Amino acid sequence: MSQFQVKFMPENRVVEVPDGTSLLNAAAKAEIFIKSGCGGKGTCGACKVVVLSGDPTVSGTGNLTPEQLSRGVRLACKTLVQGDMTIEVPPESRLQEHQVLMGDVQKGFLQESEQDLLEKFGHHPLAIKQRISLSKPTLTENSSDWARLSIELRRVLKTGDKPIHIPLSVLKHLPESLRKANWDVSITLTDTNTGLTVTHLEAGNDVPPYGLAIDIGTTTVVVYLVNLLTGEIVDQQGTYNKQAKYGDDVISRIVFAVENEQNLQEIRNAVVDTINGLLDKILTRQSLSKTNISSAMVAGNTTMTQLFLGVDPRYIRLEPYIPTMTTVPSIPAREIGLHMLPEALVHCYPSVASYVGGDIVAGTLVTDLANNEDIILFIDIGTNGEIVLGNQDWLVACACSAGPSFEGGGITFGMRAMPGAIERIIIDPQSLDVSLKVINNQTPVGICGSGLVDCIAKLLSAGIIDRAGNFQLGHKSGSERLRATTDDKEFVLAWAHQAGGEKDVVITENDVKNVIRAKGAIYAGIRSLLNMVAVDLEMISRIVIAGGFGNYLNIHDSVQIGLLPDLEPDRFVFIGNASVKGARLALLSQNAWREAEELGRKMTYVELSVGATYMDEYMAALFLPHTDISLFPSFQ
Numbered sequence: 001m002s003q004f005q006v007k008f009m010p011e012n013r014v015v016e017v018p019d020g021t022s023l024l025n026a027a028a029k030a031e032i033f034i035k036s037g038c039g040g041k042g043t044c045g046a047c048k049v050v051v052l053s054g055d056p057t058v059s060g061t062g063n064l065t066p067e068q069l070s071r072g073v074r075l076a077c078k079t080l081v082q083g084d085m086t087i088e089v090p091p092e093s094r095l096q097e098h099q100v101l102m103g104d105v106q107k108g109f110l111q112e113s114e115q116d117l118l119e120k121f122g123h124h125p126l127a128i129k130q131r132i133s134l135s136k137p138t139l140t141e142n143s144s145d146w147a148r149l150s151i152e153l154r155r156v157l158k159t160g161d162k163p164i165h166i167p168l169s170v171l172k173h174l175p176e177s178l179r180k181a182n183w184d185v186s187i188t189l190t191d192t193n194t195g196l197t198v199t200h201l202e203a204g205n206d207v208p209p210y211g212l213a214i215d216i217g218t219t220t221v222v223v224y225l226v227n228l229l230t231g232e233i234v235d236q237q238g239t240y241n242k243q244a245k246y247g248d249d250v251i252s253r254i255v256f257a258v259e260n261e262q263n264l265q266e267i268r269n270a271v272v273d274t275i276n277g278l279l280d281k282i283l284t285r286q287s288l289s290k291t292n293i294s295s296a297m298v299a300g301n302t303t304m305t306q307l308f309l310g311v312d313p314r315y316i317r318l319e320p321y322i323p324t325m326t327t328v329p330s331i332p333a334r335e336i337g338l339h340m341l342p343e344a345l346v347h348c349y350p351s352v353a354s355y356v357g358g359d360i361v362a363g364t365l366v367t368d369l370a371n372n373e374d375i376i377l378f379i380d381i382g383t384n385g386e387i388v389l390g391n392q393d394w395l396v397a398c399a400c401s402a403g404p405s406f407e408g409g410g411i412t413f414g415m416r417a418m419p420g421a422i423e424r425i426i427i428d429p430q431s432l433d434v435s436l437k438v439i440n441n442q443t444p445v446g447i448c449g450s451g452l453v454d455c456i457a458k459l460l461s462a463g464i465i466d467r468a469g470n471f472q473l474g475h476k477s478g479s480e481r482l483r484a485t486t487d488d489k490e491f492v493l494a495w496a497h498q499a500g501g502e503k504d505v506v507i508t509e510n511d512v513k514n515v516i517r518a519k520g521a522i523y524a525g526i527r528s529l530l531n532m533v534a535v536d537l538e539m540i541s542r543i544v545i546a547g548g549f550g551n552y553l554n555i556h557d558s559v560q561i562g563l564l565p566d567l568e569p570d571r572f573v574f575i576g577n578a579s580v581k582g583a584r585l586a587l588l589s590q591n592a593w594r595e596a597e598e599l600g601r602k603m604t605y606v607e608l609s610v611g612a613t614y615m616d617e618y619m620a621a622l623f624l625p626h627t628d629i630s631l632f633p634s635f636q
Helices: 023-029 066-070 112-121 145-157 174-180 242-246 250-257 261-286 302-309 358-366 449-461 509-532 555-560 578-588 590-602 613-620
Strands: 003-009 013-018 048-053 073-075 085-088 127-133 184-192 195-203 210-216 220-227 233-240 293-300 345-348 375-381 384-390 395-401 421-427 434-438 482-484 489-494 505-508 540-546 572-576
Touching: 003 023, 013 023, 023 085, 023 242, 066 073, 112 578, 112 590, 127 145, 127 293, 145 174, 145 184, 174 195, 184 293, 210 261, 210 302, 210 578, 220 261, 220 578, 233 261, 242 250, 242 261, 250 261, 250 302, 261 302, 293 302, 293 358, 293 578, 302 345, 302 358, 358 375, 358 384, 358 578, 358 590, 375 509, 384 509, 395 509, 421 449, 421 489, 434 489, 449 505, 449 509, 449 555, 505 509, 509 613, 540 578, 572 578, 578 590
Parallel strands: 003 085, 210 293, 293 345, 375 540, 540 572
Antiparallel strands: 003 013, 048 073, 048 085, 127 184, 184 195, 210 220, 220 233, 375 384, 384 395, 421 434, 482 489, 489 505
């Protein structure tokens, strides 16, 4: 098979790929990541590139205009390399560094509660390290190397009847390791309900054991390096999930993964590579090696967990929506390929159902919802909205599909929370002049989820849209920002010269309707769950909001458009990245991990597609804020 060079501009980066490789895959090899919301199907139009030289094969042009085609614009997923090429990837097509929520919270949540929870559950990590000095064997003291070591471990660790195992891979190196260390050794062990397992043996040292708390999100991946001895978060790193090139949402990734075994392995490798890339940066900064990493705890939604393990996810998306497993066995790192001790165990949070996963169980654990007398509503808002309601006596959960709008998908200038994304908007109700807050104070390229919520609230307040989301072209100001196009109506957020691009950055009437549908799905899920268990809104003591998108929400604007219930602001609590926090807590406490496993079994899942309740609530929520305005007394 012929090999050809593809040069990517403006980086001037060159990669060599076989003929027939898509430019999307060639760019990924060059570590230039391009948006691909549809997973390379050619339908979303996000992966636009400009062919500067070369004569590729084009298998589809999607919605590209004749003018764009004349300028060499092509879809990267539908353009195949057939010779040497030079490609320009414009800024609007790039997956840049996300505004990744590492777990820190900006408002409304006390960090010390995490330490309180650790003290409550007890600090007893899933892996330990012990330094031991053994006496040398003699002709009269001639027990085996393993017998001598295991006896001393039992004595020092006071294990009682708890068995101690050693895998063959470690046992093979035991004789030389003991003698090279002159019988002064440090032993790393996994500590679980079934016993202790030796995962590593090295010359005696006082370097503490480290573990990984990992959040695998659909959009982003976050890794904490945790000192298992002290519980301290030593370092952390986050970035976008490299699976993004196979689609923005879990459904598009499932569709790609189940086409063949090679695709499943490819998408699995993408997330493992993402984690290893973050981990390698951390290890370099901390002057550590993979042999210092003795345990890992992973939290992710059900699809992300199955893809991480390479488990076929096809039945998650097919009625009756059944995952392969909800409880995940602990697996040696060597079977997954993580850069840590080969025999160290990787633990994955249990799921509840196909669309309520381990990330939600982790969030439920870290909020201590199951041990609270008061009724708490836990919400994680993203492409799916996952909702948990309950207290120490009962827990119910559901999931509703909000679509990709809150991640920027299906929005004309939508984008994820990255540099250049509009995240806050002020509109003068008289002149319709616009003030923008843009991530990293860059020129505006598009608008992210929190910006969309802000924008629609401001459009409504200014009378630019009505409660159904229709643009009011007869607005009293007559501003040129509000205009009709051949197939839609739109409002200009930033003129082209302000945005540094070829086009004005706008929000269209269709964009507004997409967001109304998304917010309607979340609110309908909340109302449906409350109705099913006969709980009145006033009975809820706290609404806990988790996740990256949720953490940047403006409560006032979210209530005004009907995304969140109309309650006093002090009842809303932002917990940030609850998934990675829950992973850290379970990593440090065996009792917490046991409670997490119990939570997965205890939570009752409600399927919203059964019966008419959810659809009735959804249809009622397709107004701003709602068809029943009495539900939002603050905005009557």
